[in-house]
Amino acid sequence: MGSLRSKVIGPAGAHMIPEDDGPDGHQLTVVSDDGVVADGIAFTKITATLDINPIEDDDDDGAEDGVDDGRATWDSKLKFVLACIGSCVGLGNFWRFPYLCYKSGGGAFLIPYFLMLFVCGIPLLLMEMAIGQYTRRGPVGALLSLCPIFIGSAIGVVIICIIFCSYYNIIISWSIYYLTQSFRSALPWATQGLIETPSNCTANSSTQRYFDAVVLQKSDSIDDYGGMVWPLLGCVIVAWVIVYFSIWKSIRSSGLVVLVTATLPYVFILVFLVRAVTLEGAGVGLKYLFQPEWSRLLDVQVWVYAAAQNFNSIGIGFGSMITFSSYNKFSNNLLTDVWIIALVNAGTSLLAGIIVFSTMGNIAYELDCSITDIITQGPGLAFVAYPQALAKMPYPHFFAVLFFLLLIILGIDSQFATVEVIVTSLQDAFPTWIKKKLRRHEILAFLVCLFCFTLGLPNLFEGGIYYFHLVDYYSSAISLMYLAFFEVVAVVWCYGAERLSRNLREMTGKIPSLYFKYCWRYLSPSLILIITVMSWMDHKNLTYGQTLKGEDPSKALPYPTWAIALGWFIASLSIIPIPLCAVIMVYRAPGDTLWQKVKEASKPRVEECKKCGKSSHNPITPCHCHYVVTNCHEKVSPAVVSSVPRTSINPTTYVPPTGLLLAAQSELSSDEKNSSHDQLECELQQPSERQLQSEVPEKLDSPHPKL
Structure with missing residues (x-):
């Protein structure tokens, strides 16, 4: 507790009496000469002494940098970084990136991949994390604050996340099923009988038949949907239970989970890396991965694949980076986090490529066929080709358990990150209703998990694999790029790259380079x-x-017309909100003409002070330009004080009555600095309307920490 001696302007003929309010604090009361508490309109200078209690942080209650807005914050920077890495590093690193390298020129593909990472992936990752940390809101709340007319793109992100969660847990359920079977005396997929032909090494393998006939119990077509696959139903319930308890306490529970799920996979990856590169034929596989075909760099499609892989891997447009960043402290250094997350994700993709191609080289060596006959992507790689290699390794049960446990952990990380986007967005959009009706975060998380589980039930039938591919293709491949484009337009063009740069400066103290702005x-x-x-x-x-x-191309089954129509309907669910919400926002905006309404609907709800440049979202150094402070010491912040029980008031949330304002900043004398109480003297002058209008805009570069 410090003592503040300050010159203030109070009501005419009034005096301020600091009253002791017990050990917790003091209060300031403005009293006129006749003993009546004054609201204070006419002011005169008097002197008062005031004891100030410092505002204490309480991370458990969501206090952030001295400001308690009811939102939790990460216990440590490590948990935030691990959560982001866990969200980025997923199954796509293992079954998508290696295949793209093989398909797009081997080592030559690494050039466009890393180039796109630096000119597109990292800048957009910084953009998403910046708006999340700055607004302290998920995708919906962030876009509503920055560019309301494009709120539909954020709603589309939530819809995409719901669709994604409904089928992504099916992959985890397959992994759980394989994990349980790995404890049997003999690996069941190695005993189905193997039909080997020179031109077809894997299509008729035991692992392919096991996946189709035993795990999926696949029907002949999507028209023959069949019955429920009950073992998979049990596995998907287990998967959802794991996801729920990972996020049921929001970041308090997920922050603990990622300490294991984001680090343990790298132990498994190291084990598989050592084993894979020592297999016979591994060199042949690595040759396919790294030997460059320079002519492929002239193919535009290769560059498109490189950019798309960066988007999908980092999760641009999925909302998870915005959501996780919204739980950061306002002053967190985002620039460091962005580079760590992006480079770890890219490095993991490279390690995954080495493991996969070394293993595929071994399969080709064992079956005496070309690697081009067995390399594939997606579920075919994880549940057909790789289990075939595991069955031929020494200690196959040990490596099978490690592999499928790795898939489960990678899947869980990505899944609960996506569920967190949905839960956070709902809380930001309907805070009062949720608090009144549901009361607890755990109930909302349970309802979201239950809803997504119900939507995913069609994947668990005998014809469910057809539905799985349909939803995956039309939701991810078709819709995601549209949402990402409108998100970038909303933030960079409507809200403004320069304004975003100023926001980053407020948070980190550093201005982004021209490289980021140009990108x-x-x-x-x-x-x-x-x-x-x-x-x-x-x-x-x-x-x-x-x-x-x-596999014989003639076996490819075309989807019927009704299924294609269903796919386009699924794709449109996330795209339609963009124009629909734009029309609604324009209609509700004030203005006499359409153009005025559009301008108002596009205007950010984050206001910047024209004098100091600070915004209404800054909890550390809030704008206090509604009054003038002279002779201010940069280590002491302004305080807004009125006749309230405590003087350690949150200046960003408390709005005092007109006239009862106090700002206290000045140079401390040497005697005062050495005293047990911080004493400071400052002169406050309440400006007239004419003074405010004639004030020359200037920047206050010195940060003002909290009291």
């Missing part, structure tokens, strides 16, 4: 647009049946 304004939106156009040009009708490379 935000031009390169990133252009690349997203190019990817979208190229995806349309490369669009083909969805088929199922040619699971692996080398």
Whole structure:
């Protein structure tokens, strides 16, 4: 507790009496000469002494940098970084990136991949994390604050997350099923009988038949949907229980979970890396991965693949980075976090590529066929090709348990990050209703998990694998790029790259370089647009049946018309909110003309002071330009004080009555600095309306810590 001696302007003929309010604090009362408490309109200078209690942080209650807005914060920076890494590093690193390397020129693909990472992936990752940390809101709340007219893109993100959660847990359920079977005396997929032909090494393998006939119990087509696959139902329930208890306490529970789920996979990866590179034939596989085909760099499609892989892997447009960052402290150094997360994700993809291609080289060596006949992507790699290699390794049960446990952990990390986006967005959009009706975060998390589980039930039937591919193709491949494009337009063009840069300076004390600004304004939106156009040009009708490379193309089954229509309907669910919400926001905006309404609907709800440049979202150094402070010491912040029980008031949330304002800043004398109580003298002058209008805009660069 410190003592504050300050010159203030109080009501005419009044005096301020600091009253002891017990050990917790003191109060300041403005009393006129006749003993009546004054609201204070006419002011005169008097002197008063005031004891000030420092505002204490309470992270458990969501206090952040001295400001308690009811939102929790990460216990440590490590938990936040691990949560982001766990969200980024997923199954796609293992079954998508290696295949793209093989398909797009081997080692030559690494050039466009890393180039796109630096000009598109990292800048957009910084953008998403910045708006989350700055607004302390999820995707919906953040876009509503920065550019309300594009709130539909954030709603589309939530819809995509709901769809994604409904089928992504199915992959985890497959992994759980395989994990349980790995404890049997003999690996069941190694005993189904193997039919080997020179041109087809894997399509008729025991692992392929085991996956189709035993795990999926696959029907002949999507028209023959069959019955429920009960073992998978039990596995998916287990998966949802794990996800629920990972997020049921929000970041308090997920922060503990990621300490294991984001670190343990790297122990497994190291084990598999050592084992894979020592297998016979591993060199042949690595040759396919790293030997460059330089001519492929002239293929535009290769560059599109590189950009798309960066988007999908980092999770641009999924909302998870915005959500996790919204639980950061306002002053967290985002620039360091962005580089760590992006480079760890890229490095993991490279390690996964080495493991996969070393293993595929071993399979080709064992079966005496070309690696081009067995390399594949998606579930075919994880549940067909790789189990085939595990069955031939020494100690196959040990490596099988490690592998499927690795898939489960990677899947759980990505899944609960996506569920957290949904839960956080609902809390930000309907805080009062949720607090009144549901009362507890745990109930909301349970209802979200239950809803997504119900939506995913069609994947658990005998024809569910057809539905799985349909939803995955139309929700991820079609919709995600549209949402990412409008998100970038909303933040960078409507809200403004310069304003975003100033926000980053408020949080980190550093201004982003021209490199980030140029990427935000031009390169990133252009690349997203190019990817979208190229995806349309490369669009083909969805088929199922040619699971692996080398399988007879005539077996590919075209989806019926009704299924294609269903796919486009699923894709439209996340796209329609963009124009629909824009129309609603424009209609509700004030203005006499359409253009005025559009301008108002596009205007940010984050206000910046024209004098000091600070915004209404800054909890550390809030704007106090509604009054003038002279002779201020930069180590003491302004305080807004009125006749309230405590003087350690939150200046960003408390609005005092007109006239009862106090700002206290000044140079401390040497005697005062050495005293047991911090004493400071400052002169406050309440400006007139004319003074405010004539004030020359200037920047207050010195930060003002909390009292």
